[in-house]
Amino acid sequence: MNNFFRYPFELFYSSLEGLGKFFTLIFISFKSIVDWKENLSNILDQIIIIGLKSLPIVIFTSLFSGMVAGMQATYQFDIDTGIPTHLLGQTLKYLGSVIGTSVLLELSPMVTALVMTGKIGATITAEIGTMRITEQIDALESISFNPISYLIMPRMIASLIMFPYLVIVGDIFGLIGGLVASTSSYEPLTASMFFDGLKMNTNLVNDCIVGIIKGLFFGFAITSIACYKGFYTDGGAEGVGKSTTYTVVASCISIVILDYILAAVLLWLKSVNLINHLVIGRFYQI
Numbered sequence: 001m002n003n004f005f006r007y008p009f010e011l012f013y014s015s016l017e018g019l020g021k022f023f024t025l026i027f028i029s030f031k032s033i034v035d036w037k038e039n040l041s042n043i044l045d046q047i048i049i050i051g052l053k054s055l056p057i058v059i060f061t062s063l064f065s066g067m068v069a070g071m072q073a074t075y076q077f078d079i080d081t082g083i084p085t086h087l088l089g090q091t092l093k094y095l096g097s098v099i100g101t102s103v104l105l106e107l108s109p110m111v112t113a114l115v116m117t118g119k120i121g122a123t124i125t126a127e128i129g130t131m132r133i134t135e136q137i138d139a140l141e142s143i144s145f146n147p148i149s150y151l152i153m154p155r156m157i158a159s160l161i162m163f164p165y166l167v168i169v170g171d172i173f174g175l176i177g178g179l180v181a182s183t184s185s186y187e188p189l190t191a192s193m194f195f196d197g198l199k200m201n202t203n204l205v206n207d208c209i210v211g212i213i214k215g216l217f218f219g220f221a222i223t224s225i226a227c228y229k230g231f232y233t234d235g236g237a238e239g240v241g242k243s244t245t246y247t248v249v250a251s252c253i254s255i256v257i258l259d260y261i262l263a264a265v266l267l268w269l270k271s272v273n274l275i276n277h278l279v280i281g282r283f284y285q286i
Contacts, residue, residue: 022228025148029156029227032149042154050120050155051162055169057119058112062170065111066177069102073178074186095189096197099178104207108170110259113218116166117251121226124155125247128230129240137231152227156220163219164212171208210266217262221254 036043073095128151131137140147179194198204229243229250 021232022224025152025228025231026224028148029152029224032146032153033157035146035149035153036157039150039154042150043157046154046158047162049123050116050158051165054116054119054162054166057115058166058170059173061111061115062108062173063177065107066099066103066174066179067181068177069099069107069174070178070181071185073098073102074182074189094197095182095186096194097200099182099194100175100198100204101207103174103178104171104204104211105263106259108174109167109211109214109218110255111174112163112166112170112215113222113255114252116163116219117222117248117255120159121222121247121251122244124223124226125230125233125244126240128152128227129233129243132231132233133236133240148231152231155227156223159219159223160216163215167211167215168208171211213266214259214262217258218255221258222251225251225254 128137131151137147137151140150175198179191182194183189183191226247229247233239233243235242
């Protein structure tokens with residue numbers, strides 16, 4: 001009985017302790033950015049691993065996600081919906097707007113983040129966790145070498161640089177997939193109609209910016225959770241497996257929560273036209 005009442009307090013205390021370790025690790029990581037020149041080769045290696053080697057899977061998943069969005073949208077625009085023939089061409093232009101907005105605002109950043117959780121998040125946790133249980137990190141600390149600036153900081157910088165680019169790639173191939181699926185599954189819709197709707201009814205630059213900002217936050221969440229769980233792994237090989245599983249689950253939950261918060265904030269900024277002034281300024285008026 002005593003254990004039953006004590007468990008919530010122990011859970012609360014361990015959660016606070018974990019949050020303290022997490023934010024301390026992130027703080028030290030960003031503080032270590034001043035040592036980026038000494039770790040430049042490591043940063044470039046992580047850029048290749050996180051960014052370039054992830055392109056095939058991002059392209060593949062974005063393409064088919066866009067195709068699904070295109071098929072679902074055209075299904076709703078069936079010819080039997082009662083739209084008069086003389087208005088059909090004008091109405092079909094909205095398909096490009098619907099598909100484009102879905103891909104740029106939600107599908108591309110969300111699908112990219114979830115895919116990268118499994119590919120990059122799990123990899124980072126397994127790598128750093130294995131170094132921890134084999135005492136390689138302890139060896140670095142014993143010779144007064146900062147393991148955070150060597151292991152954590154390069155991965156954080158690489159993810160913050162490459163995740164927005166991966167989202168942009170996802171945008172491009174998501175739109176291509178939506179175009180191919182919608183025009184092939186619904187004959188009245190042509191490619192020119194799709195692009196007309198995309199240009200007339202979708203604020204491309206603004207929507208891209210919103211998606212890129214989401215990708216930046218998603219990348220930070222995935223990498224920071226992965227580095228934290230890997231750095232504090234214990235319990236041998238079993239502990240590495242548990243840490244990797246925790247990383248994937250916690251990252252997915254964080255992405256969903258962040259997506260809601262960012263959608264609320266960024267769409268509000270978009271509605272009052274603040275994104276244009278804050279990001280684009282006077283150089284490009286949308």
